[in-house]
Amino acid sequence: NEPPYDAEVVLSKEDKEAIRRALRPLHAEPIFLEDEVRAKHEVYVNECLFPRFNNVLETGSRSAAFGDLILDLDPYVAAFRRANQLIADAIVKGLGDHSGIDLLWLHDYQLSLVASYVRAQCDQSESVPSMVLSLHACFPTSEVFRSLENRDELLRGMLSADIVNFHTFNHARHFMQSCRRVLGLRFRSRQGGHMSVDVLGRHVTTCINHMGPALDELQAAMRSERSAAVAERLRRAYAGRAVIIGFDECQRLSGVMLKMLAFEHLLKTSRRYRNRVVLVQRCFLRDGRRKDTCTSSKELRAIAARINTAFGFHVDYAEANTWDLAYRVGAFHAADMLLHTPSREGVNLMPLDFVFCRAQWSLEARSAGGGSGVARSAGSVSGSGRDDSVGGDVSPRASPTPDAVNPGLS
Missing domain, CATH: 3.40.50.2000 (Glycogen Phosphorylase B;)
Structure with missing residues (x-):
């Protein structure tokens, strides 16, 4: 089955003229x-x-x-x-x-x-x-x-x-x-x-010239009810487990397959992490590269099913055309680590967004007397392209500690 793309939009002459009228006050021309x-x-x-x-x-x-x-x-x-x-x-x-x-x-x-x-x-x-x-x-x-x-x-x-x-x-x-x-x-x-x-x-x-995170938008998302609901849902679903989160394009060069193979390697070689860690992987579907996306989607769903069949439920995999900022921020809040393993990539601010959000929550937890557990549990890992290497990077961080408790959303 192909991933759930949005239906292609066919614009009529009337649609095009309506778009022109809407953009004219902005001095924009489609x-x-x-x-x-x-x-x-x-x-x-x-x-x-x-x-x-x-x-x-x-x-x-x-x-x-x-x-x-x-x-x-x-x-x-x-x-x-x-x-x-x-x-x-x-x-x-x-x-x-x-x-x-x-x-x-x-x-x-x-x-x-x-x-x-x-x-x-x-x-x-x-x-x-x-x-x-x-x-x-x-x-x-x-x-x-x-x-x-x-x-x-x-x-x-x-x-x-x-x-x-x-x-x-x-x-x-x-x-x-x-x-x-x-x-x-x-x-x-x-x-x-x-x-x-x-x-x-x-x-x-x-x-x-480097780009940086959109701080105002991130802070607004951190205060939203939707991000709080997403964080609460993930924490309840995976209570007692270390949560590894990933947001990537559903395509070969994003390295999602390497990430999931690394996670499978971790579960095969380190029995102590079974039922103690979960990979929550979310993939963006892009319309421009459908053949690559469809091939990658089929392979990733097969790997996720294979892992869950062999070891029990350890991979929460889902695809969508977009995962909005409030959802991502809520997932960051519930996660113990962001795992990012691209083979090739241009600009991607996701790791910076994650680090900023976790640093803000860590500061709030410290000012409220919450200790330093959050700072230790917040990590961002980039892989080397080898599944055993990525698995080695993951394993020291994959065991939740008693004080690694996320602070509440503000």
Whole structure:
């Protein structure tokens, strides 16, 4: 059985016009792609760019994780260009309709070509705004990036921005090395510590800026009745057990399968943890990569069933299109540890959210005279990719202590 996706929404002309009217007061303009363009664009982004940007190369005629190998990329690359061109056209039109706009902020590799199209159109009027491209995904090594058929076009499109922003230095380093090895461009250190790539007399700056948790939203969720109810339900269901929580994308690179295999290895090799620990795993279903998601969902449900059949109920596994913030915060409150084991990943604030919530509760418990048990029970573990290694990381933390009692929600 396939996971429970939401039904696909088909928009009529009236729906599209209603969306335009609703967004107009916000000075926002929706862009609706033709069905064929949208379908091919999604295939190219999800089946070609996504694995490459996560440093994955496919070598067989089929890939279990990413779907069928695409032999003729031209129609899909054309759809990718078309989507970026439509977005650029809308931006240029907006620049003409609203004077005083001097900054464009573009997000992620799906919009890699937009800056080049905007610059080409605006160069004619000599009114090119400053453009920033922020990449929230990984950026691959030059060896992997150069396997892309339109690698030159992608790099030149990204370099049409004035600033290219990354979340980690490694991703920025991979980008600059790709510029040098693929395009033959030089990069150098600039005043202030930034690196830049020299592009036909322009200095394209590369920055490393980290995201942090949305503290106001987390604090509001911590005070909500829903988070309190979720925490209470989980604590009652698994009283006397150490609770390991996980929130991950239901896809191969999230490493959820490695996590569950590690948990199975722990139960096989350490009998003392049986009936004393439970893995509460929640997976997000994303619509863009259905083949990967369906394959991963089937495998994860099979592993969960195998563990529960062999050792009794030890894995609470569930999937949904979304797990809202209040639910996640409530689960954090009931958990003794967050276990996060991605094989490849871009931005994920889940571990930071967990640490912030547990630190807040720990401070409140201390100020109320609750002792230091919560601080000891709150842990966040990232795995090495080996099930025995992850199991070893889990086991010292998997035994609840008498003083490891969670404080009440405030």
